[in-house]
Amino acid sequence: MTETQADISAEIAAISAEYAASGATETSVRLDYPPYRSSILRHPTKAPYQLDPEELELWAPVFGHQDVDPLEADLTIQHRGEPIGERMTVAGRITDGDGRPVRHQLVEIWQANAGGRYIHQRDQHPAPLDPNFTGMGRCLTDADGRYRFTTIKPGPYPWRNHLNAWRPAHIHFSVFGTEFTQRLVTQMYFPSDPLFALDPIYQAIPDQAARDRLVATYDHDETAAEFSMGYRWDIVLTGSRRTPLEGDAE
Numbered sequence: 001m002t003e004t005q006a007d008i009s010a011e012i013a014a015i016s017a018e019y020a021a022s023g024a025t026e027t028s029v030r031l032d033y034p035p036y037r038s039s040i041l042r043h044p045t046k047a048p049y050q051l052d053p054e055e056l057e058l059w060a061p062v063f064g065h066q067d068v069d070p071l072e073a074d075l076t077i078q079h080r081g082e083p084i085g086e087r088m089t090v091a092g093r094i095t096d097g098d099g100r101p102v103r104h105q106l107v108e109i110w111q112a113n114a115g116g117r118y119i120h121q122r123d124q125h126p127a128p129l130d131p132n133f134t135g136m137g138r139c140l141t142d143a144d145g146r147y148r149f150t151t152i153k154p155g156p157y158p159w160r161n162h163l164n165a166w167r168p169a170h171i172h173f174s175v176f177g178t179e180f181t182q183r184l185v186t187q188m189y190f191p192s193d194p195l196f197a198l199d200p201i202y203q204a205i206p207d208q209a210a211r212d213r214l215v216a217t218y219d220h221d222e223t224a225a226e227f228s229m230g231y232r233w234d235i236v237l238t239g240s241r242r243t244p245l246e247g248d249a250e
């Protein structure tokens with residue numbers, strides 16, 4: 001039997017009620033969250049294997065600051081024509097829990113196009129590919145920890161967690177730290193998305209305030225006249241206002 005959104009929503013509601021009754025505050029992503037059916041495949045089931053971090057670094061990719069071209073932060077200029085969709089700036093600041101800037105960090109993003117389609121062989125759902133949009137960009141934070149991308153707003157897309165499952169529109173973010181082993185990955189969402197309540201990935205963070213920290217804010221100061229919308233999204237790496245990250249547990 002194929003499960004429906006009602007089945008998944010009932011599971012989400014049951015976990016949410018159990019969480020509310022527990023009185024606990026749980027701000028991390030639950031790595032094993034049954035309504036997200038494949039989550040069992042997406043987290044370790046065995047204790048981590050200890051590696052010498054310095055030895056690992058010898059095998060990890062390296063890049064220098066000169067390798068990141070400032071134009072790579074503009075996802076709308078990677079092809080001959082303009083991508084279709086709502087053009088926007090996404091900007092913010094990466095800080096530690098005390099508000100200190102995380103400087104010169106490699107920030108990478110990847111996202112679906114305006115129709116909700118990724119350029120990926122696993123994504124074959126019948127939304128159009130955009131020949132003018134690849135959906136990947138990167139930049140370095142400045143001395144104040146700020147990043148800025150120009151892109152188009154991604155569309156929601158279907159996935160096969162259950163019958164008629166749709167992901168809220170989102171942009172994937174990776175922040176590298178100073179070593180490859182410090183890489184952090186998370187997703188940014190858009191305000192007031194009606195799919196939040198239905199999405200078992202967003203709901204895998206039990207605490208509403210923590211979930212809210214993954215949602216960007218519309219920021220009129222980040223818009224450009226006659227050109228683009230603007231969203232602001234800050235990433236906090238430590239402390240009580242920490243941005244929830246994939247793959248970490250409290």
Ligand SMILES: [Fe+2]
Binds near residue numbers: 112170172
């Ligand atoms: Fe995605």
